Amino acid sequence: MPKVQVPQELVPVDPNSKSIGRYQEGWRAGKPVEDPEKLKRWGFITAKPSEYLVYVNQGRIDMRKSGQGQRVWKWPWSSVAIVPTSLQQIDFVADQVTRERVGVSVSGVAVFRIVQPEIAFRVLNFTYGESAKEKLSQTLREMFIGAARRLIANLTLEQCLQNRKESIARFLMEEITPVVSGSGRGEDTTDQGWGVVIDTIEIQDVKILSRQVFEHLQAPYRAEIAMKAEMAELERQRSVAERRSMTERQSAEATILAQRETRILKARSEAEAAESESAEALRAEQAKARVASDELARKEALSRKRVAVEEGIAMQTTESNASLERRRQQIKQEQEMAQLKLQEEKRVTSAQVELRALHSEVELAEQAHQADMRKQEQLAARRAIAQGEIGRASCRERVSSPV
Numbered sequence: 001m002p003k004v005q006v007p008q009e010l011v012p013v014d015p016n017s018k019s020i021g022r023y024q025e026g027w028r029a030g031k032p033v034e035d036p037e038k039l040k041r042w043g044f045i046t047a048k049p050s051e052y053l054v055y056v057n058q059g060r061i062d063m064r065k066s067g068q069g070q071r072v073w074k075w076p077w078s079s080v081a082i083v084p085t086s087l088q089q090i091d092f093v094a095d096q097v098t099r100e101r102v103g104v105s106v107s108g109v110a111v112f113r114i115v116q117p118e119i120a121f122r123v124l125n126f127t128y129g130e131s132a133k134e135k136l137s138q139t140l141r142e143m144f145i146g147a148a149r150r151l152i153a154n155l156t157l158e159q160c161l162q163n164r165k166e167s168i169a170r171f172l173m174e175e176i177t178p179v180v181s182g183s184g185r186g187e188d189t190t191d192q193g194w195g196v197v198i199d200t201i202e203i204q205d206v207k208i209l210s211r212q213v214f215e216h217l218q219a220p221y222r223a224e225i226a227m228k229a230e231m232a233e234l235e236r237q238r239s240v241a242e243r244r245s246m247t248e249r250q251s252a253e254a255t256i257l258a259q260r261e262t263r264i265l266k267a268r269s270e271a272e273a274a275e276s277e278s279a280e281a282l283r284a285e286q287a288k289a290r291v292a293s294d295e296l297a298r299k300e301a302l303s304r305k306r307v308a309v310e311e312g313i314a315m316q317t318t319e320s321n322a323s324l325e326r327r328r329q330q331i332k333q334e335q336e337m338a339q340l341k342l343q344e345e346k347r348v349t350s351a352q353v354e355l356r357a358l359h360s361e362v363e364l365a366e367q368a369h370q371a372d373m374r375k376q377e378q379l380a381a382r383r384a385i386a387q388g389e390i391g392r393a394s395c396r397e398r399v400s401s402p403v
Contacts, residue, residue, distance in 0.1 A: 038082050039128075046071040050086040052117035054126070055079075061118055081126035083117035087199070090137045094148035095209070098157045103209035106148050106160070106168060109202050112140065112180070116195030123194050136196070140180070144201075147175045157208070164203040172201050305357070312353030316346060 038045060047053035047069050055065035055072050056079040065072045074080050093107045114120045124132040151171045152160060159167045180196040320342060 035130075038080075040074065042074055042076050044071060045074050045080050045082070047082050050084060052083045052085050052114075054081040054083060054117055054121045056081070066118075079127070081117075081121040083114055083120055083126050084133060085114050085117065087111055087113050088133070088137065090141050090144070092141045092144040092148070094145045094152065096149040096152040098152055098155055098160060100157055102157050104152060104157065104160055105205075105207040105209055106152060106164075106203060107205045107207075108144070108148075108169070108172075109204060110140065110144060110172075111199045111201075112196055113199065114195055115197045116193075119193060119195030136194075140176070140196075143176055143179070144172055147172050151175075160206050164206055168203050169201045173198060304361070305354070308357035309350065309354065312350065312357070313346075316349045316353070320346075 045053070049069040052068050053066055053070035053072060055062045055070075055074075057077075068085065072080065088111070090110050090112070091107070092110070093105060095103065095105050097103050120126070124136055126132045148168060151168060155167055177198050180194040180198065324342075
């Protein structure tokens with residue numbers, strides 16, 4: 001059989017696009033474009049991993065050549081059907097009036113898959129796989145729409161809006177599943193089920209078609225929300241006023257406390273400054289007095305030492321001059337040596353004079369101290385004698401006075 005030539009404009013440009021190319025001419029005009037590799041009259045035919053290949057020979061399924069992702073050689077007198085087993089999705093929209101005569105639009109999605117290809121290929125012509133898939137999806141869509149309309153007509157608007165999963169999706173699952181699902185063996189000739197399993201049905205949206213009814217339904221909730229918003233605004237204003245008054249009171253208290261602490265700190269710092277100034281002045285006066293006293297003592301000591309040194313030098317100078325005059329005629333040859341000796345003697349003499357002066361000062365101080373002690377002892381003895389005389393006189397007066 002020659003390959004079917006598919007016009008290029010019928011093939012979708014985007015492989016991921018959901019749009020399906022369709023034949024424009026011939027006896028299959030309007031039908032989905034099929035894969036030419038699956039329409040061969042003879043030759044190798046290969047199923048994808050997500051497809052199940054059913055090989056039929058002489059009206060019976062050959063289970064040895066059938067299987068998932070199978071690849072077989074097709075003879076002109078045999079038949080091959082490739083059934084997709086991947087997940088399929090269909091969308092449906094059902095418009096109906098509820099028990100209260102309110103129009104609603106229910107939109108949902110259903111996910112299904114073919115689990116028993118040996119049964120499914122009997123009810124649908126999977127020789128042309130794309131057409132069979134489209135027909136299955138369209139049939140299930142119409143079944144979902146019909147069942148949903150039948151259910152919505154017996155439900156209230158509240159049940160449709162709030163219990164969509166329990167009220168609508170579960171009913172559709174219980175209504176459609178027994179029809180499309182089936183069980184059996186390949187050689188079974190019954191027509192039980194379609195070999196299809198519905199995995200889930202989800203109700204995506206329930207819309208009220210009448211805008212006026214929708215607004216009337218929203219009116220109580222809008223009024224409640226507006227009341228809550230107004231109450232929240234009043235509560236916010238009250239909280240803000242309370243927090244503002246509390247903040248102002250705390251700020252005033254903090255200001256008063258800060259002013260009082262500032263005054264206390266200022267008075268304390270002024271008192272400490274006055275005390276420190278008086279203490280500094282007192283220490284300065286004491287330091288000046290000590291310096292003046294030390295300077296006076298130092299000057300007195302220097303003057304005494306200077307006088308003593310000058311006196312010693314004068315005495316030594318006089319004696320040296322006299323001895324030099326006496327010996328000038330005798331030791332002219334040793335003048336230089338004598339001068340050196342004289343200088344040495346002068347230094348020694350100066351040291352001795354200073355030492356004698358210090359000893360003399362110590363002795364004078366000791367003598368003065370002893371003289372003071374003797375004076376004190378004499379005064380004490382005189383006082384004792386005077387007291388004794390006074391005591392004797394008083395005794396004589398008492399004795400001489402008559403009783």
